[in-house]
Amino acid sequence: MSERVVPEEGRRRRRPTKQGTVLSERLIVDTALRLIGEHGAGALTVRRLGASLGADPSALYRYFRDTDDLLLAVADELIGRTLRRFRPTGAWRADLRTLGLMMHADYQAHPQAALLTCARVTGRAYEIQAVETILGILRGAGFPDAEAVRVYHVFVDQTLSFAALDAATLALPAGAREAEEGAWRGTYARLPAQSHPHIAATAPVLVAEMGRSGYPAALEMVLAAAQARLGAVRSPGPPPPGARAAVPGRGPG
Amino acid sequence: MSERVVPEEGRRRRRPTKQGTVLSERLIVDTALRLIGEHGAGALTVRRLGASLGADPSALYRYFRDTDDLLLAVADELIGRTLRRFRPTGAWRADLRTLGLMMHADYQAHPQAALLTCARVTGRAYEIQAVETILGILRGAGFPDAEAVRVYHVFVDQTLSFAALDAATLALPAGAREAEEGAWRGTYARLPAQSHPHIAATAPVLVAEMGRSGYPAALEMVLAAAQARLGAVRSPGPPPPGARAAVPGRGPG
């Protein structure tokens, strides 16, 4: 077998399926995205995708080496969708907020693609464009280079990691997702004040807060901290304690 | 069938397996964690776990309702490993920093398991203890209830999501991980200043920064923003939107 997949631009004979559809990389990726959006997390299987396309499942292996290959193609399309919609205004804080929320929202629309994707460095066109855009916003705002890179790193990793976390929740089978909702209402909200005073005291707030994503609040906090540092750079004074705390990094990896 | 699983404390007859091992919740969870660590996340299947334990796969269904139930038990054990080591000092900011870095580190020690579990709400003992502890630290520091819950949410989700992001990198096959490292050095560091001025200007810093985790820096920014809000609550001026009157907190639990 070895190499049955052919690059899209090298295709010459487009033969219709038994059911009449003409396959293409583009059609397959779009159908996969639609399948995910319409029927939830577990709906993306080779067999179901084949059925949705009106083709034998094995026909897909003429277009993608395996399911991971297919998912990366979906991921690339996702990044593009986010970036193509973004229009910067020139106000750095508003622009980062908008971009962060847009990325987060677009990833939530396709949870399992986000899950398998958002920890990868692709080095492809859209990703490069994103890096350039964000760094431009920060340097344009007056952040010194080193600080701009640090804030960029936090911003991007935070956005992607929250996207993954929230996507993981969305990607859960319906039963498990309801069980998580129920854990807050059924378990935490009923703990006695004697044994768990802090949970008991905050239970109503806790139930309401944990039902939604923490990303918007986390983003605001990071933006606020970034602005504070920007002020410190512009009007130099003593840096706030812990601003450069010595902490172990992850190491080269 | 309906209910074949029996709670651990209600077990009375412990019959050895055909191969001689005596099963228990504890033994199964530990074996699962070992399996994941040694052979990757994909190695955790009921059949393989059964084989590793020297038992029929279906025997596990006497201890866990399904594989998801087992996974939640693994997740809680992971939380427990962090929590058992933690000793609070009473200084809220230092305690949260320590706890966050400890959790992050412990999750990195089991990247594959972290990936599978860190988006889950287990509702089990260790998780409850963690919630109570963190809320106690924040309320003890003087955060009003609503603010304490909000900061708790950001802190926990940020820690877990970064843990997942960094775990995903660690869990990549060696080849893919090297490819990511190379993308920064080989692709980004070589982009021409004409087309990508911001990347080119910051390339050396970028390569150095992106090689490590963004979590410590992100954590510092969130802690700084939290402290700023706490200050606003304590020395009343124009309160930040959403802030409430201060409530005397209790000591850390």
Add this chain to the structure above:
DNA sequence: CACGTTATGACAACACCGTTGACCTGGAAA
């Protein structure tokens, strides 16, 4: 227009997976 070539879709099979109903058996309780 007819003719090979061959790209590409279809089929069938493989090895796994989680899960469950029925069975059997040995340990504990009486």
Add this chain to the structure above:
DNA sequence: TTTCCAGGTCAACGGTGTTGTCATAACGTG
């Protein structure tokens, strides 16, 4: 000593991704 049933075992079901083989329609060529 007897009884009972918790708990381990077996076999089967329907699902999954993947691939070796075959059939055929679409193309380049004459």
